[in-house]
Amino acid sequence: MQSIIQVENLSKVYKTGFQALKSVSLDIRKGEIFALLGPNGAGKTTLISIICGIVNPTSGRVTADGHDILRDYRQARAKIGLVPQELTTDAFESVWNTVTFSRGLFGKAANPAFIEKILKDLSLWDKKDSRIMRLSGGMKRRVMIAKALAHEPSILFLDEPTAGVDVTLRRDMWNLVRELRANGATIILTTHYIEEAEEMADRVGVINKGELILVEEKATLMKKLGKKRLTLELAEKLDRVPDALAPFNLAIGEGGTTLTYSYDTNAERTGITRLLQGLSEAGIRFRDLDTEQSSLEDIFVSLVSG
Ligand SMILES: Nc1ncnc2c1ncn2[C@@H]1O[C@H](COP(=O)(O)OP(=O)(O)O)[C@@H](O)[C@H]1O
Ligand SMILES: [Mg+2]
Incomplete structure (x- = not known):
């Protein structure tokens, strides 16, 4: 199967001297849902932050759809949507403006019909004119997803998408992820819930203390678990x-x-x-x-x- 992300011997030592990743190598296959499973502090956010170009690697190499994430940052990043673990967005803006602006950041031509579809898919349409600070936590999280999807990325990263969200949002999120995959997207999600990996993933990687200790088809892993x-x-x-x-x-x-x-x-x-x-x-x-x-x-x- 064709790989869309290649991670080779990736290591990260933070300024504090702490080594968060230890020579991680990983291929993500085009069109799969890959769950990166590991306890808090394992290095999940560090790994995806490096792939998304937010954190610099100490050594190693990453390509996304053939583009080196350091050398060809813009091309690589244009392919990627990221829903971060922490909610970070402009509280004073409206939902519509925030999501539209995100698309513009990637140099994509305006496409109100597409933004409308995303907002409807995420049950945000009736909130499109609300300021983000007025929304509930679950709604804010939906906005983060809408922002990540605004530039039509083919690879979507979701960092702990369902940590602390209610059952409805979790179900909507899972349905949305499946629909995106059905339309050809590749999805990488991190989680510390085994149930989530079990529900969603085609393949699972287990990371612990900065080391990727196993990568396996879900069915095989579930037997072990x-x-x-x-x-x-x-x-x-x-x-x-x-x-x-x-x-x-x-x-x-x-x-x-x-x-x-x-x-x-x-x-x-x-x-x-x-x-x-x-x-x-x-x-x-x-x-x-x-x-x-x-x-x-x-x-x-x-x-x-x-
Ligand atoms: N900016 C940073 N500076 C120093 N240490 C960090 C920094 N970011 C994360 N860490 C440490 O790196 C380890 C991995 O963190 P993280 O990638 O956030 O793990 P996870 O997402 O799996 O919970 C943790 O021990 C964390 O404290
Ligand atoms: Mg994390």
């Missing part, structure tokens, strides 16, 4: 796991009052029925139980150590 934990709150304190239960690799919690079992949700058998049977036979009673998805933290630990 499909681990859950069952925690049993015991009726009586337990000193050690009975030998008969050894195959379950149970972990006793601190104080001996909980037992935790990890299982694979994709497996044909989770083993839960046999576990509960085994507990009953061993005379271990429990008061309550709880299941939870493995956290991103756990996955990183298992990825890094594995």
